[in-house]
Amino acid sequence: xxxxxxxxxxxxxxxxxxxxxxxxxxxxxxxxxxxxxxxxxxxxxxxxxxxxxxxxxxxxxxxxxxxxxxxxxxxxxxxxxxxxxxxxxxxxxxxxxxxxxxxxxxxxx
Amino acid sequence: xxxxxxxxxxxxxxxxxxxxxxxxxxxxxxxxxxxxxxxxxxxxxxxxxxxxxxxxxxxxxxxxxxxxxxxxxxxxxxxxxxxxxxxxxxxxxxxxxxxxxxxxxxxxxxxxx
Numbered sequence: 523x524x525x526x527x528x529x530x531x532x533x534x535x536x537x538x539x540x541x542x543x544x545x546x547x548x549x550x551x552x553x554x555x556x557x558x559x560x561x562x563x564x565x566x567x568x569x570x571x572x573x574x575x576x577x578x579x580x581x582x583x584x585x586x587x588x589x590x591x592x593x594x595x596x597x598x599x600x601x602x603x604x605x606x607x608x609x610x611x612x613x614x615x616x617x618x619x620x621x622x623x624x625x626x627x628x629x630x631x
Numbered sequence: 632x633x634x635x636x637x638x639x640x641x642x643x644x645x646x647x648x649x650x651x652x653x654x655x656x657x658x659x660x661x662x663x664x665x666x667x668x669x670x671x672x673x674x675x676x677x678x679x680x681x682x683x684x685x686x687x688x689x690x691x692x693x694x695x696x697x698x699x700x701x702x703x704x705x706x707x708x709x710x711x712x713x714x715x716x717x718x719x720x721x722x723x724x725x726x727x728x729x730x731x732x733x734x735x736x737x738x739x740x741x742x743x744x
Contacts, residue, residue, distance in 0.1 A: 619731045
């Protein structure tokens with residue numbers, strides 16, 4: 523079992539819809555969770571982080587964390603074609619980040 | 632700020648050759664990370680430095696890989712000899728402190744023929 527697992531996708535959603543990206547992790551002791559967005563041919567950029575159970579909202583993005591079930595998700599409301607990218611989930615282990623392989627999101631007009 | 636700078640942006644070399652990738656972190660950042668990204672394995676941490684000192688190199692795949700950080704503004708990742716399976720995008724990232732890297736460089740796309 524991989525330490526951080528994501529569905530590779532692609533996840534296709536129409537413009538204006540909610541995109542839901544999911545991630546599960548195996549280390550129950552993990553405390554910090556991160557979402558990075560990576561456009562094709564570009565470098566990853568941090569868009570959200572969450573440390574506590576529950577929801578954290580930032581504009582159109584909401585990160586959700588459920589430590590009991592060991593999953594973290596990212597919701598993108600009012601999806602736009604410009605949101606089309608690969609979304610990487612990362613879990614902090616010690617001083618390191620362990621990344622999932624990413625979910626490719628496609629938002630079509 | 633110029634961000635994290637990496638060079639070269641693209642490198643094509645033949646198997647057996649030495650490859651050196653370079654990174655200049657953001658000024659004032661004291662942690663530097665080298666990652667490798669492939670389709671199959673995703674983004675993997677190779678090594679990271681804090682205050683120019685290597686802290687964890689457990690992700691370095693084998694002895695053919697080495698990394699140095701002679702000063703706070705420069706780091707190198709060297710592969711000698713290179714092999715086709717080393718073909719990947721190599722990212723450098725930096726941050727202040729030991730918190731996760733938030734600032735990635737543009738990456739070096741390495742192709743080993």
